[in-house]
Amino acid sequence: MEAAKVLDAKGLACPMPVVRTKKAIEEINAGEILEVHTTDKGSKSDLTAWAKSGGHELVKEAEEGDVFKFWIKKA
């Protein structure tokens, strides 16, 4: 999947992963994909809920070791 931007939010605790994601998605165009990497366990449900509330589409998510990866398509 081709991401327009990759955000490294590893090592950050809540609320920072979502705060940074929100900022990053403002820098891409509608229809483009933002790839986010986090390590905070709470970010899993928070990013999902945040994407839903903003109308963005969580296209894919994956866990690689301690890292959670999300691909979010901007609305």
Place this chain on the structure above:
Amino acid sequence: MSFTAMKSQEVARKVIQKEELFILDVRNESDFADWKIEGENFSYLNIPYFDLIDGVDSILDKLPKDKDMLVVCAKEGSSVMVAEMLSEQGLHVFYLEGGMKAWSEHMEPIKVGDLTNGGEMYQFVRLGKGCLSYMVVSNGEAAIIDATRMTGIFTHFAKELGVTIKHVLDTHLHADHISGGRSIAKETGATYWLPPKDAGEVVFDYQALEDGEEVKIGNTTINIHALYSPGHTIGSTSFVVDEKYLLTGDILFIDSIGRPDLAGLAEDWVGDLRETLYHRYRELSNELIVLPAHFMIIKELNEDGTVAEKLGTLFAKNHGLNIEDEAEFRKLVTENLPPQPNAYQEIRQTNMGKITPDEEKQREMEIGPNRCAVR
């Protein structure tokens, strides 16, 4: 204005004293719906923190001017962010130190009463999760029943009282929280007791609690009779302490009864549960004070914060003890049960010693309410 931390202990005091508090819970809507800080005079507003990143203007007119306000999140970070934004708008607000994780772990030790020949019964109320633990103290010795994994609270309390922990007992193999029994026993050299029928798969040594057993605390006449009362789990055991208190574990609560399905055998155990509640307990004195291992709703707390009621009163008022028709009873405890506690299978495995998750993982497994009862 400013924002300051509020400790779980202060929130607990507000719950017990039925004070007013406005809670701005900034967790996800699903987390809030699942589990929150309960207080009889608390009011709530749930707005996820990520809807407030750009500003708090949208909620200002929904916030009270005349009440203490507490911002709550899962761990603390987001509540600090929101509290700071509110303070910049001229409000004075508190945030919950350590978030819901700290709230889930907080316990209030409250004295229930004195024992006949000196000594005391203490109840440890875990408000965030609805778990109740006990310490029986007599003549320099102590027994702990249904200890939680926050073992320091018990060992510290015993030290303050100047008593030695001699026995640690679990009424049954818990499915909603991780027992601290084994590690307290290990740390203090106390004996760890478990009902053998619940302990078939445990991988550590324990002393078997059998029907008719007596465990002595101090050298007075305080005995703990193990009263075998299967239902919630096949090995569930009740204790009568000092012929005054009936510790019912997860069999009988103040306003509800134990659900029989958490070890997977609701159909098989419903008969045992009925036998215990409708026959065995009826042979006991109505004057016994029931001390359960859980409460479900904040209304079950007495004025002093304890959760305790006479057995006779429960026979009169607890709906679960007043279902004449056996089929109807069977239906209540096997159908339309509430969702099972978070991670209950993993919690059972942990309590058997089969898996040993780290502290952070244990904390996560215990998130949420206990859900051990049916009403």
